[in-house]
Amino acid sequence: MRKGKRVIKKIEEKIKRQVTFAKRKKSLIKKAYELSVLCDVHLGLIIFSHSNRLYDFCSNSTSMENLIMRYQKEKEGQTTAEHSFHSDQCSDCVKTKESMMREIENLKLNLQLYDGHGLNLLTYDELLSFELHLESSLQHARARKQQQQQTDQKLKGKEKGQGSSWEQLMWQAERQMMTCQRQKDPAPANEGGVPFLRWGTTHRRSSPP
Amino acid sequence: MRKGKRVIKKIEEKIKRQVTFAKRKKSLIKKAYELSVLCDVHLGLIIFSHSNRLYDFCSNSTSMENLIMRYQKEKEGQTTAEHSFHSDQCSDCVKTKESMMREIENLKLNLQLYDGHGLNLLTYDELLSFELHLESSLQHARARKQQQQQTDQKLKGKEKGQGSSWEQLMWQAERQMMTCQRQKDPAPANEGGVPFLRWGTTHRRSSPP
DNA sequence: AGAGCTATATATAATGC
DNA sequence: TGCATTATATATAGCTC
Numbered sequence: 001m002r003k004g005k006r007v008i009k010k011i012e013e014k015i016k017r018q019v020t021f022a023k024r025k026k027s028l029i030k031k032a033y034e035l036s037v038l039c040d041v042h043l044g045l046i047i048f049s050h051s052n053r054l055y056d057f058c059s060n061s062t063s064m065e066n067l068i069m070r071y072q073k074e075k076e077g078q079t080t081a082e083h084s085f086h087s088d089q090c091s092d093c094v095k096t097k098e099s100m101m102r103e104i105e106n107l108k109l110n111l112q113l114y115d116g117h118g119l120n121l122l123t124y125d126e127l128l129s130f131e132l133h134l135e136s137s138l139q140h141a142r143a144r145k146q147q148q149q150q151t152d153q154k155l156k157g158k159e160k161g162q163g164s165s166w167e168q169l170m171w172q173a174e175r176q177m178m179t180c181q182r183q184k185d186p187a188p189a190n191e192g193g194v195p196f197l198r199w200g201t202t203h204r205r206s207s208p209p
Numbered sequence: 210m211r212k213g214k215r216v217i218k219k220i221e222e223k224i225k226r227q228v229t230f231a232k233r234k235k236s237l238i239k240k241a242y243e244l245s246v247l248c249d250v251h252l253g254l255i256i257f258s259h260s261n262r263l264y265d266f267c268s269n270s271t272s273m274e275n276l277i278m279r280y281q282k283e284k285e286g287q288t289t290a291e292h293s294f295h296s297d298q299c300s301d302c303v304k305t306k307e308s309m310m311r312e313i314e315n316l317k318l319n320l321q322l323y324d325g326h327g328l329n330l331l332t333y334d335e336l337l338s339f340e341l342h343l344e345s346s347l348q349h350a351r352a353r354k355q356q357q358q359q360t361d362q363k364l365k366g367k368e369k370g371q372g373s374s375w376e377q378l379m380w381q382a383e384r385q386m387m388t389c390q391r392q393k394d395p396a397p398a399n400e401g402g403v404p405f406l407r408w409g410t411t412h413r414r415s416s417p418p
Numbered sequence: 419a420g421a422g423c424t425a426t427a428t429a430t431a432a433t434g435c
Numbered sequence: 436t437g438c439a440t441t442a443t444a445t446a447t448a449g450c451t452c
Contacts, residue, residue: 002431002443008242010249020431021248022437027429028244031237031446032254033217039230040219043256045241046280050250054283064284068277069312071255074263075273100309107316114323114342116349124361127354133323134347140325141343145336152333210425211448229448231419236446240429422451429445435438 021049029057036060042067230258238266245269251276281307 011017025047032045036059044067047055058064112118113130122130220226234256241254245268253276256264267273285307321327322339331339 002429002441005444006243006431008246011247016431017248018436021244021250023430024240024244024248028237028240031233031240031429034215035230035233035237035256037217038220039226039233039259041230041257041259043254045252045254046276047244047252048250048276048279050248054280056280064280065308065311067255067257068280069308069315070257071263071265071273071277072308100306100313104309104312104316107313107320111316111319114346116346116353119350119353120357122353124354124357127350127357131347131350131354134343134350137323137325138340138343138347141328141336141340144325144328144331145333145340148329148333148336210423210450211427211446212425214427215448225448227419232447240446420452424450425448427445427447430441430443432442433440435440 017050025049025055029055032057033059042070044068226259234258234264238264241266242268251279253277 011020028047029045032043035041036043042059042062044059044062044064045057046064049055056064058067109118113122114134119127119130220229237256238254241252244250245252250268251271252268253271253273254266255273258264265273267276318327322331323343328336328339
């Protein structure tokens with residue numbers, strides 16, 4: 001039975017504090033879950049108990065790593081470089097990190113070209129190459145689209161046939177190969193966090209139709 | 210006035226969803242704050258709205274970066290700890306490196322799409338979006354090519370005119386804008402390592418012709 | 419968007435087991 | 436520890452402004 005208003009101040013009695021922590025943590029995670037589902041938003045919650053135990057929650061269709069990356073991307077844009085504070089501890093790590101940052105920068109610049117940004121930094125010849133490259137990309141994409149369209153139609157036609165059609169098997173095998181090829185890293189970091197597709201929707205086909 | 214139990218399912222009406230998001234987000238952050246104070250624990254909350262806006266909360270006496278580092282350290286401990294040989298001296302650096310590696314992976318996957326690799330992981334709708342995106346890219350590139358062609362011709366014609374032509378000035382201004390826009394980060398990450406243009410030559414125009 | 423209002427639904431502090 | 440109970444305090448959906 002609650003009496004009086006709750007004063008938000010550290011609970012000094014250890015037992016009470018632990019009990020309250022367990023209860024409130026549970027409902028906080030529940031609330032986070034509800035918000036993520038009701039409003040279809042991505043969110044992550046990280047809690048370290050007083051005994052340093054980790055509790056976390058992350059909305060479906062994303063991963064904490066993904067959220068962290070997006071968070072850092074946001075913050076990066078807001079503040080200027082503030083990585084200086086954890087640099088003096090291990091300079092070799094920092095160096096490697098710097099080279100990785102450069103690589104990320106370069107990759108991003110390359111991706112930006114496809115959005116039409118930075119084209120003015122290219123020579124005429126490079127623009128020509130780029131144009132040819134784009135035409136080739138377009139061909140690939142269209143070919144794949146057509147292929148998939150046909151596959152989908154065939155599948156639809158055979159929907160009530162045998163349990164697993166040739167196309168389905170091929171599709172699965174193909175996907176498995178790609179997945180295997182793309183995920184040398186055993187870490188399940190990509191389980192829900194597919195690469196962010198900047199030019200459109202963010203979800204990839206997760207199973208054959 | 211609430212009637213009946215809340216069913217936790219995505220709210221389809223956009224307006225309702227937004228209102229609920231605003232209200233629940235507010236109280237979720239409040240609850241997070243209360244838990245952190247009452248129980249004196251460290252916690253972080255990251256929320257991305259449907260419009261991709263970031264809202265976050267982090268308990269006092271720590272920072273989100275710190276929490277993220279601790280989180281990643283925990284998670285790493287849960288999976289096979291095979292990076293221990295990397296450098297146990299600065300494991301927090303390793304964590305950050307891991308997230309960077311993942312980002313690099315993602316960026317590379319996105320770039321590979323333009324080479325026609327991984328298209329089979331896209332849904333039909335995504336392929337459509339991608340196709341449209343490529344067409345737009347192509348338009349941009351062609352427009353820029355034409356623009357540069359004209360500029361080059363004019364410059365050639367006026368080569369012996371006044372020291373700085375209008376086009377040159379405009380080009381310089383444009384380039385300066387782009388450079389400025391692209392390098393919020395004051396770090397000279399691009400000093401020597403120009404982005405590697407995978408689809409052709411590797412050098413970019415470094416000065417107006 | 420955001421601020422109040424109101425009737426319910428939930429959360430939760432204290433207690434006992 | 437954890438679980439159930441219970442009396443209150445909060446949260447919140449729908450509404451108006």
